[in-house]
Amino acid sequence: MDTFVSCTDAVPHFLGLFDLGVAPSLLYYSYVPIIAIALFLALYIVKSDQGSFRSKALFAGTLAFVLWVLNIILQWIVVHANISMFLWQVTAIIEIFIPLSFLYFFYAFAGNERPPKFVRAFSYTSIELVALLLPTHFNMRSFSIAYCEAEVGPLLYVIGIIELAVALWILITAFWERNNARYTKEQRRQISFLAIGSAFFLSIFSASNLLGLVTTEYQINLFGPIGMLIFLGFLAYMIVTFKTFNIKLLATQAFVIVLNILIFSQFFFIQTTTNKILNTLTFGAALLIGIRLVRSVKKEVEARETIEGLAKKLAASNTELEEANEKLKKLDQQKSEFVSIASHQLRSPLTVIKGYLSMFLEGEPMLGDVKHGTVTEKGAEVMDIMFQSTNRLVHIIEDFLNVSRIEQGRMKYEMSDFDVRHMAAEVVGELTAEAERKKLTLTLEDKTPTSSYMVTADSGKIRQVIGNVIDNSIKYTQQGAVTVSLERRGNEAIRIAVKDTGIGISPENLKNLFQKFSRASNAGKVNVTGSGLGLFVAIEIIKAHGGKLWAESEGEGKGSTFIIEIPLKK
Ligand code: ADP
Numbered sequence: 001m002d003t004f005v006s007c008t009d010a011v012p013h014f015l016g017l018f019d020l021g022v023a024p025s026l027l028y029y030s031y032v033p034i035i036a037i038a039l040f041l042a043l044y045i046v047k048s049d050q051g052s053f054r055s056k057a058l059f060a061g062t063l064a065f066v067l068w069v070l071n072i073i074l075q076w077i078v079v080h081a082n083i084s085m086f087l088w089q090v091t092a093i094i095e096i097f098i099p100l101s102f103l104y105f106f107y108a109f110a111g112n113e114r115p116p117k118f119v120r121a122f123s124y125t126s127i128e129l130v131a132l133l134l135p136t137h138f139n140m141r142s143f144s145i146a147y148c149e150a151e152v153g154p155l156l157y158v159i160g161i162i163e164l165a166v167a168l169w170i171l172i173t174a175f176w177e178r179n180n181a182r183y184t185k186e187q188r189r190q191i192s193f194l195a196i197g198s199a200f201f202l203s204i205f206s207a208s209n210l211l212g213l214v215t216t217e218y219q220i221n222l223f224g225p226i227g228m229l230i231f232l233g234f235l236a237y238m239i240v241t242f243k244t245f246n247i248k249l250l251a252t253q254a255f256v257i258v259l260n261i262l263i264f265s266q267f268f269f270i271q272t273t274t275n276k277i278l279n280t281l282t283f284g285a286a287l288l289i290g291i292r293l294v295r296s297v298k299k300e301v302e303a304r305e306t307i308e309g310l311a312k313k314l315a316a317s318n319t320e321l322e323e324a325n326e327k328l329k330k331l332d333q334q335k336s337e338f339v340s341i342a343s344h345q346l347r348s349p350l351t352v353i354k355g356y357l358s359m360f361l362e363g364e365p366m367l368g369d370v371k372h373g374t375v376t377e378k379g380a381e382v383m384d385i386m387f388q389s390t391n392r393l394v395h396i397i398e399d400f401l402n403v404s405r406i407e408q409g410r411m412k413y414e415m416s417d418f419d420v421r422h423m424a425a426e427v428v429g430e431l432t433a434e435a436e437r438k439k440l441t442l443t444l445e446d447k448t449p450t451s452s453y454m455v456t457a458d459s460g461k462i463r464q465v466i467g468n469v470i471d472n473s474i475k476y477t478q479q480g481a482v483t484v485s486l487e488r489r490g491n492e493a494i495r496i497a498v499k500d501t502g503i504g505i506s507p508e509n510l511k512n513l514f515q516k517f518s519r520a521s522n523a524g525k526v527n528v529t530g531s532g533l534g535l536f537v538a539i540e541i542i543k544a545h546g547g548k549l550w551a552e553s554e555g556e557g558k559g560s561t562f563i564i565e566i567p568l569k570k
Helices: 025-048 053-077 081-109 117-133 155-177 185-215 218-223 226-242 247-268 273-361 377-407 420-437 459-475 507-512 534-544
Strands: 140-144 149-152 416-419 440-446 454-457 480-489 493-500 548-553 560-567
Touching: 025 053, 025 226, 025 247, 053 081, 081 117, 081 140, 081 149, 081 155, 081 185, 117 155, 155 185, 185 226, 247 273, 273 377, 377 534, 416 420, 420 440, 420 459, 420 480, 420 493, 440 459, 454 459, 454 560, 459 480, 459 493, 459 534, 459 560, 507 548, 534 548, 534 560
Parallel strands: 440 480
Antiparallel strands: 140 149, 416 454, 480 493, 493 560, 548 560
């Protein structure tokens, strides 16, 4: 017994349930591809945006939309009144999910992990209300079994209005947020785009539904989903700007799928066997060509990606080369600078030596007669000056050699265990004569006399550093005192502080003191012959030992303190 009541004008020649002839052909030609493209895009985005909340929201919206469209198609073609009435009745609950999902998607897209509380509250309430009103007159006043058509209640109108409201809501929020500092310019553009696309879809969708309801010309409803195409267009544009996946491949795939679905859908209409055979052939050919097309586009896209990758690499190596070239140029410049400074430095002591030697050779009576083995007292003094100049030359050359060793990473350190207390006392002893000559008091203090001052280091180089710092203090102090104090800093390091009452260092000069050739402007006045290399070499040596070297000064004329820290023997 047939418990189903048939709609009067329908002939169920498809599976005994559907009459495919009654629906307007626009139904198939507009809805089927839209469903296919929408589902395809939504799936693609879920896949590429890996389970993010926003992709889920978009998927939910698309799914609700697809269900809604399917529901409408079924309403058109189903021949049994019971099923038709059921389908009319559930429209509202399916439809409410569409605007809500778009709202969720918009909020998720605008950077919220989840939509704000009021949005969620609004959504839950709407869904609950619709669900509650579904079996009431609010949803459906009456149903004509004969025509399989319902006289709908106000619920669908309300949902239509909700859709319009959500469209407006999204637009206003996007407008409101457009200057929010947390978005980049690019994001702002995407958000506005998305808002416009969503609002467009929702308003066209809602308007066509409402118009269909008011006029009961339900064919008008068919135009609603065309808004979905617009939304999809916006989405596609964004996908291009996202560059998360390739639009060309995507478009080809969508095209092939839609084409095949359309050809396949012909099977529902055609009656004659010849047409069926022809359509089978067409379908097979379209499928094959489609697959080949997608494959070739994929290959092309891959090739392009490889080329783009190569181009990027090329650009990167180009910049690397440019940088290397810049570095070389700089090095070259430094080298010429070095040569020029070095020759300057070497020339003055050499000129002194050469001048005096020529005086000796010319037999200057004031100096004595070297050819006959006599040297006057003045001659001996001059010899001492020549000896000091030679010494300076040796020092300068030693500094140059050290600088080049440091820069080429060839500085060798011969490590051994030794006592810094002992070394400091020796160095101070050696320099006492020089300090006395300048009438300075040079003293050595020991703040932690009972502790061990053993370190593992290159003793020659550490001696050079300590000597250099104390020597500088004597050089740059015209009166007063130089105090060297030793102190053990816990179990970490030994500190050697050299404090003087000399010319001091200005804050700007403090910054560059340890750079190559750096000499403060006030240095020349008291010690014309510095090279500006000593402290550079010193700090490099100390750093190589894992220690520290720095200077402190209250300013020019206020004395300076140089502090050396060397790690203790472990
Ligand atoms: P040099 O002494 O040969 O010029 P250094 O590298 O030893 O080179 O020192 C660099 C600069 O640091 C000096 O030219 C001087 O301006 C400044 N300087 C070093 N020691 C002192 C000090 N004790 N007091 C004031 N200035 C100093």
